[in-house]
Amino acid sequence: xxxxxxxxxxxxxxxxxxxxxxxxxxxxxxxxxxxxxxxxxxxxxxxxxxxxxxxxxxxxxxxxxxxxxxxxxxxxxxxxxxxxxxxxxxxxxxxxxxxxxxxxxxxxxxxxxxxxxxxxxxxxxxxxxxxxxxxxxxxxxxxxxxxxxxxxxxxxxxxxxxxxxxxxxxxxxxxxxxxxxxxxxxxxxxxxxxxxxxxxxxxxxxxxxxxxxxxxxxxxxxxxxxxxxxxxxxxxxxxxxxxxxxxxxxxxxxxxxxxxxxxxxxxxxxxxxxxxxxxxxxxxxxxxxxxxxxxxxxxxxxxxxxxxxxxxxxxxxxxxxxxxxxxxxxxxxxxxxxxxxxxxx
Numbered sequence: 001x002x003x004x005x006x007x008x009x010x011x012x013x014x015x016x017x018x019x020x021x022x023x024x025x026x027x028x029x030x031x032x033x034x035x036x037x038x039x040x041x042x043x044x045x046x047x048x049x050x051x052x053x054x055x056x057x058x059x060x061x062x063x064x065x066x067x068x069x070x071x072x073x074x075x076x077x078x079x080x081x082x083x084x085x086x087x088x089x090x091x092x093x094x095x096x097x098x099x100x101x102x103x104x105x106x107x108x109x110x111x112x113x114x115x116x117x118x119x120x121x122x123x124x125x126x127x128x129x130x131x132x133x134x135x136x137x138x139x140x141x142x143x144x145x146x147x148x149x150x151x152x153x154x155x156x157x158x159x160x161x162x163x164x165x166x167x168x169x170x171x172x173x174x175x176x177x178x179x180x181x182x183x184x185x186x187x188x189x190x191x192x193x194x195x196x197x198x199x200x201x202x203x204x205x206x207x208x209x210x211x212x213x214x215x216x217x218x219x220x221x222x223x224x225x226x227x228x229x230x231x232x233x234x235x236x237x238x239x240x241x242x243x244x245x246x247x248x249x250x251x252x253x254x255x256x257x258x259x260x261x262x263x264x265x266x267x268x269x270x271x272x273x274x275x276x277x278x279x280x281x282x283x284x285x286x287x288x289x290x291x292x293x294x295x296x297x298x299x300x301x302x303x304x305x306x307x308x309x310x311x312x313x314x315x316x317x318x319x320x321x322x323x324x325x326x327x328x329x330x331x332x333x334x335x336x337x338x339x340x341x342x343x344x345x
């Protein structure tokens with residue numbers, strides 16, 4: 001009985017720690033200035049349509065919704081990516097295109113973060129996160145990473161069953177996996193920028209054998225959908241943040257794959273996996289991370305309006321926009337616009 005009471009007290013303390021606004025412990029202040037970067041890139045996988053993600057999210061009113069929350073939003077437009085006609089498979093598909101695109105994304109994100117912008121990158125497939133995380137780390141080397149996804153995306157080029165680089169981005173970024181990465185064209189610029197202790201996974205439910213081995217070998221913080229069911233999303237996020245940011249003083253990079261949410265809400269995506277996060281759980285993650293005050297950069301990836309039926313497309317775009325706006329302060333209980341005053345008779 002005493003052990004149970006001690007466990008309950010520890011749990012309550014952990015939940016309280018991240019249930020309040022966290023003070024910043026470093027010089028930057030993340031807030032009202034937001035940069036939007038479009039990364040309409042599809043070569044990290046085989047399906048056409050994912051490159052339309054930035055366009056459909058803007059058309060759904062994302063920029064206007066963020067401005068309505070009081071943010072100063074600078075839309076830096078879409079990046080232009082080089083087309084390679086001779087890009088044969090060498091362990092993975094389209095390595096030249098992905099490597100070159102990741103470099104361009106990295107440079108753009110690094111500049112935006114150095115400009116003191118909370119940087120939002122719209123994908124595009126998840127291979128763009130090679131660039132977003134690398135670029136963020138150039139400006140904020142002390143970052144930690146929340147990876148919200150049905151998949152761990154930490155295959156190496158030699159363990160990937162498909163050869164699609166959108167399933168391997170983290171392996172290029174983790175110091176402990178550096179020796180497992182073969183030389184690839186246009187990747188010579190890239191150096192790892194993360195340690196395994198910097199990463200927490202949430203929502204996993206479809207892992208390849210190589211990924212499972214890596215998570216177990218290095219004891220990487222990870223919460224599958226089983227743990228979400230068992231503990232609840234509140235405790236899962238509290239534990240994730242406590243693992244990678246125990247003092248509450250590190251900038252957070254959140255990479256949010258729309259397929260982390262159940263296909264009932266996100267059918268227009270390339271690798272849907274049943275039994276995912278509910279819409280409410282996805283929103284809770286976004287709201288909770290915003291409340292830390294430490295969100296510095298954010299990716300939203302794998303929206304593909306060419307997949308599924310019309311309702312799937314509408315639901316997926318709606319979910320993506322709602323998650324993005326919640327990450328930047330939209331509250332389901334309602335918001336008061338900055339400067340609002342009651343009208344007087």
